[in-house]
Amino acid sequence: MKLEIDSARLISEIEELALISEAGPPVVTRIVFTPADMRGRAWMIDRCKAAGLAVRHDAIGNTFARWPGSDAVAPVVGTGSHIDAIPNAGKFDGVVGVLGGLEAIRALGRSGFRPKNSIELLVFTSEEPTRFGVGCIGSRLLAGTLSAEAAAKLTDENGESLDDVRRKAGFNGRLEDVRLARGYYKAFVELHIEQGPILERERIPLGVVTKIAAPASARVAIEGAGGHAGGVLMLERHDALCAASELILAIENAARTSGSVNTVATVGMCDVFPGAINSVPSRVKISVDARDTDLARRDSVMRAMETASKEIAARRGVSVEIELLNADAPAECAPEVVEALSASCRKHGEKFLPMVSRAYHDSLFISRIAPTAMLFIPCRNGYSHRPDEFASIEDIARGTLVLAETLASLSA
Numbered sequence: 163m164k165l166e167i168d169s170a171r172l173i174s175e176i177e178e179l180a181l182i183s184e185a186g187p188p189v190v191t192r193i194v195f196t197p198a199d200m201r202g203r204a205w206m207i208d209r210c211k212a213a214g215l216a217v218r219h220d221a222i223g224n225t226f227a228r229w230p231g232s233d234a235v236a237p238v239v240g241t242g243s244h245i246d247a248i249p250n251a252g253k254f255d256g257v258v259g260v261l262g263g264l265e266a267i268r269a270l271g272r273s274g275f276r277p278k279n280s281i282e283l284l285v286f287t288s289e290e291p292t293r294f295g296v297g298c299i300g301s302r303l304l305a306g307t308l309s310a311e312a313a314a315k316l317t318d319e320n321g322e323s324l325d326d327v328r329r330k331a332g333f334n335g336r337l338e339d340v341r342l343a344r345g346y347y348k349a350f351v352e353l354h355i356e357q358g359p360i361l362e363r364e365r366i367p368l369g370v371v372t373k374i375a376a377p378a379s380a381r382v383a384i385e386g387a388g389g390h391a392g393g394v395l396m397l398e399r400h401d402a403l404c405a406a407s408e409l410i411l412a413i414e415n416a417a418r419t420s421g422s423v424n425t426v427a428t429v430g431m432c433d434v435f436p437g438a439i440n441s442v443p444s445r446v447k448i449s450v451d452a453r454d455t456d457l458a459r460r461d462s463v464m465r466a467m468e469t470a471s472k473e474i475a476a477r478r479g480v481s482v483e484i485e486l487l488n489a490d491a492p493a494e495c496a497p498e499v500v501e502a503l504s505a506s507c508r509k510h511g512e513k514f515l516p517m518v519s520r521a522y523h524d525s526l527f528i529s530r531i532a533p534t535a536m537l538f539i540p541c542r543n544g545y546s547h548r549p550d551e552f553a554s555i556e557d558i559a560r561g562t563l564v565l566a567e568t569l570a571s572l573s574a
């Protein structure tokens with residue numbers, strides 16, 4: 163088997179897909195079920211069909227492109243990622259795993275390899291939480307960690323339900339049927355940019371992920387009392403933004419003092435009402451995102467936030483309401499898939515680093531129903547979720563080659 167990656171075609175496809183965006187280049191914005199996302203999906207399906215793959219999708223729009231194996235009943239070897247992108251994003255997050263996965267399959271076909279297990283490329287719906295507040299909707303439904311009922315009720319900022327939106331996008335059928343049976347997959351491998359600086363810093367071209375950190379997120383609403391910025395005396399204030407500020411620092415402190423560098427916590431959104439220069443803030447909404455490779459430590463950050471919110475509320479005479487959006491366990495990657503990836507790296511003489519993924523991915527949820535691991539490639543300065551996100555074609559091609567080798571070894 164002589165595996166060769168067509169890197170010229172791969173990079174031109176990445177560039178072409180990047181142009182399907184709600185914003186002009188270099189910005190990529192492709193929010194789930196918007197016209198840009200729908201055009202991106204159609205473009206992707208054309209590519210899969212041109213490669214001779216059989217394409218189907220489920221009721222949430224997860225798209226499966228299959229290269230049938232010689233054993234039609236054997237469990238599937240899967241790969242894939244997402245093509246939706248947050249506002250003002252770059253062109254590599256998710257896309258490298260989707261187009262790299264497609265090129266890996268094409269390269270295997272060109273090499274003369276014929277799989278025993280079917281190999282499937284999976285394009286997940288809504289990995290990004292932008293529209294419905296919850297990330298990885300497609301993979302959560304596949305794994306059954308999000309119920310069909312709860313999913314149908316998710317709404318976007320215009321109050322449109324996920325159920326209506328996906329039907330309008332042409333995805334009908336019962337959300338209950340999205341769930342995949344345990345045993346559907348023999349293995350699942352996701353290729354992704356690292357979204358962190360470690361590989362670049364260590365000058366190691368590949369990362370084999372052994373563990374995916376546990377994410378939790380929440381919305382916090384703080385209600386105080388407003389009034390005229392000149393009229394309300396300081397000792398009589400119940401300023402919601404001042405209360406929020408204390409809470410934000412308490413969250414930061416809980417993560418900084420956890421005792422591990424693997425604990426991270428972020429408040430990335432802050433809505434202030436009424437938002438006027440001469441008005442005391444009466445209502446503030448913030449978002450909270452906490453992650454750790456260790457579940458107990460992650461939960462202790464969330465508990466510290468609750469404790470601090472009660473203390474701040476009592477002292478400042480405001481109310482604090484916390485709505486937990488998700489709290490997921492971490493994933494240990496499957497040793498046999500980690501080993502298949504490692505062996506493929508060794509076979510091609512590539513150095514690799516066993517590592518933890520602090521960002522979460524669809525693989526976190528697929529790992530609940532399938533032996534799963536991930537392969538990382540470096541990205542410049544660790545930048546991601548911004549227009550200057552960059553991965554070199556050499557690194558993308560190298561990752562795609564190791565992915566192809568791994569798919570071959572898992573499906574032989």
Ligand SMILES: [Zn+2]
Nearest residue numbers: 255256289523
């Ligand atoms: Zn991603």
